[in-house]
Amino acid sequence: MEKTDLNLLRSLQALLQSSNVTQAAETLGLSQSAMSYNLARLRNLLGDEILTRQGSHMVKTPYAQTLEEPLAHILGDVDRLFRRDMPFELAECREAFSIALPDVGEADFAPLLLHKVRQEAPNVKLNFVPIGTLRILDALDDGSIHVAIGAYLEGRVHHKRKLLFHERFLSLYNPERIDRSEMDNLESWQALPHIVVTESSGEPDPLRLALGRNGQKCNVVATSSRIMLFPMLLKDAPLVATLPASLATRFAKIYGLETAIPPVEMKEVPIMLLWHQSFDKSPAHTWLRQTIYESFRPSGDHS
DSSP, rough: OOOOHHHHHHHHHHHHHHOOOHHHHHHHHHHOHHHHHHHHHHHHHHOOOEEEEEEEEEEEEEEHHHHHHHHHHHHHHHHHHTTTSSOGGGGGGGEEEEEEOOOHHHTTTTTHHHHHHHHTTTTTTTEEEEEGGOOOOHHHHHOOEEEEEEEEEEOOTTTTEEEHHHOOOEEOOOOTSOOOOGSSSHHHHHHHHEEEEEESSSOOOHHHHHHHTTTTTOOEEEEEEEGGGGHHHHHHHSBBEEEEHHHHHHHHHTTTEEEOOOOOOOOOEEEEEEGGGGGGTOOOHHHHHHHHHTTTTTTTTOO
């Protein structure tokens, strides 16, 4: 089969747009004989007439009509590849991005991010990937994910990162099952039944880290990597869960629970955005990162 080239694809696009060999030649600055030669090559390459005569005019074949949209995308991508000065049109962007993030991010921030994306770039697709299922740095390197969001993300020398915010923590409980006074005293708080996040969720549980540093213990009666299950459990059982403040606050509002500052020192955790440097100057990727930054800083939730 004859090999194709970029100029041949541009000839095909011009022919499909005009359905006229002479006009297509003028569009590309070619002679009519050169465009006729290109049309013959395309017919041989694609196994289709592309243009057929109908009376005094040429018309596109049914197969040729199916080529217009994918051809426009291909040549548009090529133009963007070689012309960084081209204006970036959000409304025309058809990128698909894979974003790795923990359950907390999916529950608390992904809805706002998706809302912003749908408003600004309705043709962009987002794929949310659980961070606990991946080798994050390898996934960034092989392109299976475009950005990663989470705590303690460092990256390699060819990765870029940006601080989104510092996350603090609150204890969440049902005031109908646990007395508020028990939440303020360290000894009574430790004695309460706790449910904690298992590390299979992709990130270490901050409560266990804090207690481990201080040589303290609390009464852990249940563990789960499914954070979205926590408010249902707390609703029906006398349990305490210490969670990121943004998520604990949202759960409290939705499920009629209450929050309290845990009576143990817990350092705020830096939540980072990580990406491969090869995407650093991509207009679409730059827009995505800025949109993530705006979405992951809800007003009033973080300092």
